[in-house]
Amino acid sequence: MGLALSSFLLFTSYFSMGLGGFEPPTSPLSGVRSNQLSYKPAAAADRTGPRTRPILTKRLPRVKKTSKGRRQKDEGRRTKRFGLETGCRKDEVPRGRCFFSIHDRLLHAFERVFMAISNPPSLQLDQLSSGFKGVTPALGKSYTEAASVCFDEQGHLNGNCRLTVRSDERSQFTLHWLQVTDQMKRSYADYDEATEWGAICVALIVVKELTGMTVFERSYRGTGFDYYIGLEAVESRPFDNKARLEISGLRKATSQKVTARVRKKCKQTQVSDGCLPALVAVVEFSQPLAQVVKR
Numbered sequence: 001m002g003l004a005l006s007s008f009l010l011f012t013s014y015f016s017m018g019l020g021g022f023e024p025p026t027s028p029l030s031g032v033r034s035n036q037l038s039y040k041p042a043a044a045a046d047r048t049g050p051r052t053r054p055i056l057t058k059r060l061p062r063v064k065k066t067s068k069g070r071r072q073k074d075e076g077r078r079t080k081r082f083g084l085e086t087g088c089r090k091d092e093v094p095r096g097r098c099f100f101s102i103h104d105r106l107l108h109a110f111e112r113v114f115m116a117i118s119n120p121p122s123l124q125l126d127q128l129s130s131g132f133k134g135v136t137p138a139l140g141k142s143y144t145e146a147a148s149v150c151f152d153e154q155g156h157l158n159g160n161c162r163l164t165v166r167s168d169e170r171s172q173f174t175l176h177w178l179q180v181t182d183q184m185k186r187s188y189a190d191y192d193e194a195t196e197w198g199a200i201c202v203a204l205i206v207v208k209e210l211t212g213m214t215v216f217e218r219s220y221r222g223t224g225f226d227y228y229i230g231l232e233a234v235e236s237r238p239f240d241n242k243a244r245l246e247i248s249g250l251r252k253a254t255s256q257k258v259t260a261r262v263r264k265k266c267k268q269t270q271v272s273d274g275c276l277p278a279l280v281a282v283v284e285f286s287q288p289l290a291q292v293v294k295r
Helices: 002-014 029-036 102-117 125-130 137-153 182-187 191-211 255-272
Strands: 016-018 021-023 063-065 071-073 122-124 161-166 170-176 214-218 227-230 242-250 278-284 289-294
Touching (some): 122 191, 137 182, 161 191, 191 242, 191 289, 242 255, 255 289
Parallel strands (some): 122 170
Antiparallel strands (some): 161 170, 214 227
């Protein structure tokens, strides 16, 4: 009996009752060992070995994805169009500016060589000052003055300027206009009005040289054209050999813009389509160029 009791007391002293049930007692050295273990980073003073610096990589250019799925570098490179510095990235080239294409430059160079070895007929713009059937002398002189101001403003020389006419056949004329004064420049200071009036002067004279038709009457607004033209020999029969004429002017533009303006004006004349054919004349002053189309 005494041996059994002493064994029971020894068992209970070794396995004491705790919060989790029967468990062996914790050694006092375990706390010391736990205090020596730390999961925190060591202090800067306790670190050993050389300190390392982060590796700095070269900054790469920004990359963007195009609509076709390819990746290209966007380095802000400048681009040139026909030898002119635009000062912007390739995808930011300004639209609507007047850039002469390579085709235009080659064409103009060929025309200059052709004009140097040829002697085209002269075209007197002041003949409109005498008036046509549908244009009074006073109004004709105003159109002539406006055309003279436009050619002078573009730097052309009177008597040494050749007009290229594009119709069924390409032809050229040496232009002669009025001497431009400061009073004329002030009188035709409105850019658009002077361009339109000057184009009327050139177009009426060019159409007369090409077809023999002169102006009979000014049309009214909403018809899609400017003048009725016809042959003087059939004036007693007003609707025989008669046509409609639409005129437009450009102070400075490329050949492509002139062609685009011709297409626009041809579409405009469809409003009054009937028994009379239509002529469209667009005059450009910087080259200078006149394009006449019949539809």
